[in-house]
Amino acid sequence: MSVKLVCSRVDEQGYGIVYYNDQAYKVSNLLEGEEAEVELFSQSGKVVSLIKKSPDRVKPVCGVYHLCGGCQLQHIRYEHQLDLKHDYVKNCFKEVNLDVPVLKPIGMNDPYHYRNKLQIVFSEKKKKIVAGFYEENTHKVVNAEDCDIQDQVGNEIIKTFKQLMAKHKIKPYLEAKDEGLIKHVLVKRSQVTKEVLVVIVTRDLVFPGRNNILKDLRQKHPEITSVVQNINPRRTSVVLGNEEKVIFGKGYIEDVLLGHRFQIGSKTFYQVNPKQTEVLYQKAIELLNLSKNDVVLDAYAGVGTIGISLAKQAKEVLCVEINPDSVKNAKKNAHINQINNIDFVCEDASKYITYMVNQKVKLDAIVVDPPRSGLEKAFVDALNQIKVKKLVYISCDPKTLSRDLKQLSYKYDIHPVQPVDMFSQTYHIENVVLLTAKKQVQ
Numbered sequence: 001m002s003v004k005l006v007c008s009r010v011d012e013q014g015y016g017i018v019y020y021n022d023q024a025y026k027v028s029n030l031l032e033g034e035e036a037e038v039e040l041f042s043q044s045g046k047v048v049s050l051i052k053k054s055p056d057r058v059k060p061v062c063g064v065y066h067l068c069g070g071c072q073l074q075h076i077r078y079e080h081q082l083d084l085k086h087d088y089v090k091n092c093f094k095e096v097n098l099d100v101p102v103l104k105p106i107g108m109n110d111p112y113h114y115r116n117k118l119q120i121v122f123s124e125k126k127k128k129i130v131a132g133f134y135e136e137n138t139h140k141v142v143n144a145e146d147c148d149i150q151d152q153v154g155n156e157i158i159k160t161f162k163q164l165m166a167k168h169k170i171k172p173y174l175e176a177k178d179e180g181l182i183k184h185v186l187v188k189r190s191q192v193t194k195e196v197l198v199v200i201v202t203r204d205l206v207f208p209g210r211n212n213i214l215k216d217l218r219q220k221h222p223e224i225t226s227v228v229q230n231i232n233p234r235r236t237s238v239v240l241g242n243e244e245k246v247i248f249g250k251g252y253i254e255d256v257l258l259g260h261r262f263q264i265g266s267k268t269f270y271q272v273n274p275k276q277t278e279v280l281y282q283k284a285i286e287l288l289n290l291s292k293n294d295v296v297l298d299a300y301a302g303v304g305t306i307g308i309s310l311a312k313q314a315k316e317v318l319c320v321e322i323n324p325d326s327v328k329n330a331k332k333n334a335h336i337n338q339i340n341n342i343d344f345v346c347e348d349a350s351k352y353i354t355y356m357v358n359q360k361v362k363l364d365a366i367v368v369d370p371p372r373s374g375l376e377k378a379f380v381d382a383l384n385q386i387k388v389k390k391l392v393y394i395s396c397d398p399k400t401l402s403r404d405l406k407q408l409s410y411k412y413d414i415h416p417v418q419p420v421d422m423f424s425q426t427y428h429i430e431n432v433v434l435l436t437a438k439k440q441v442q
């Protein structure tokens with residue numbers, strides 16, 4: 001059934017919301033105020049024809065935007081993308097009844113080609129190799145040669161790799177049949193050091209034609225500084241397997257953030273938008289306003305990027321991170337940067353902070369940067385008990401941030417929330433906020 005409808009708003013995932021007979025339908029590629037002929041399904045809809053266009057609509061730069069699930073906001077003027085993200089963050093706080101000012105998001109000067117990590121899946125269609133991304137909510141591969149949010153060098157390397165697979169008759173992996181060799185190729189590139197790591201994910205360890213493809217690839221792209229073969233025999237959606245072989249170079253690249261060098265391997269968690277990461281970390285450092293006597297805890301520390309960035313301003317930094325590989329990398333990173341007043345603990349952050357509270361360890365400041373799920377209840381309880389002078393919360397999910405800040409708002413004053421756009425063209429938004437312990441009422 002198709003009906004003429006006007007879009008009431010755009011939701012947090014970029015869908016236009018229309019109402020028909022008091023029921024809401026999610027429609028992709030529709031903006032607030034736009035009128036369209038919409039085909040309705042049970043809870044969603046599809047634009048059949050657009051009748052009235054919004055002034056905030058722009059032509060997506062990507063040719064496969066409407067097929068690929070990677071970006072959701074490319075049809076929206078960038079300034080308006082930021083307005084929508086701003087409204088979304090404000091709404092999250094309204095929903096939990098927390099009166100907190102939310103500042104305008106810090107946007108990017110150039111909101112394209114910002115990603116430093118390109119991850120491409122390979123398959124086959126009509127006997128031709130396809131290389132790209134999964135179609136939204138499916139395992140069908142959309143051919144995407146030039147991704148507009150990815151690093152351009154990475155795009156070029158993938159194009160060459162695809163041509164070389166055809167030249168050397170190397171088969172892509174076909175999930176349905178569980179046969180073929182090449183599953184994914186990852187390209188990680190530092191925009192500062194210009195080092196490039198290529199990770200070739202294969203189904204089997206045996207890789208016929210590997211030396212030939214490697215020789216041609218390096219000849220065409222002398223900028224490649226390392227190549228790793230990752231073997232993933234499992235039939236799962238997890239990209240990387242456990243076994244790895246460095247087939248060229250040192251097996252990792254180095255990047256520079258706020259003057260510090262960090263090693264990035266195939267499996268290292270590292271922020272994907274380095275320019276905005278510097279903006280975010282700089283903001284966190286500014287909000288913490290540390291002094292040389294301060295002891296700081298960096299919880300959910302990853303490879304130590306935040307802790308290392310603020311170590312020079314503090315007396316001591318303690319970092320806690322659950323992933324042993326990240327802790328290993330973090331220790332190496334501290335060593336490379338000659339940071340000696342930092343320590344890393346491989347432990348669950350909630351267990352660690354609870355232990356610190358019980359031991360009455362003196363902390364002057366805490367910075368937390370948890371995964372999307374936010375802080376565990378035990379961590380929030382410990383923060384409410386410890387009542388640290390300064391707490392900076394970095395979050396990649398405004399919903400869990402607002403939930404956690406509500407729980408912290410009885411013991412802490414919450415300062416304005418600063419959104420930072422780390423993921424232009426997608427609906428994601430990062431936030432950073434300072435909390436200070438409330439003064440004891442006599």
Ligand SMILES: C[S@@+](CC[C@H](N)C(=O)[O-])C[C@H]1O[C@@H](n2cnc3c(N)ncnc32)[C@H](O)[C@@H]1O
Binds near residue numbers: 270322
């Ligand atoms: C959003 S990342 C932040 C990493 C780092 N701060 C950065 O900016 O690159 C979240 C980190 O929390 C870690 N993590 C997840 N659950 C944890 C837990 N229960 N305790 C400690 N760390 C955890 C993950 O391994 C990941 O490195």
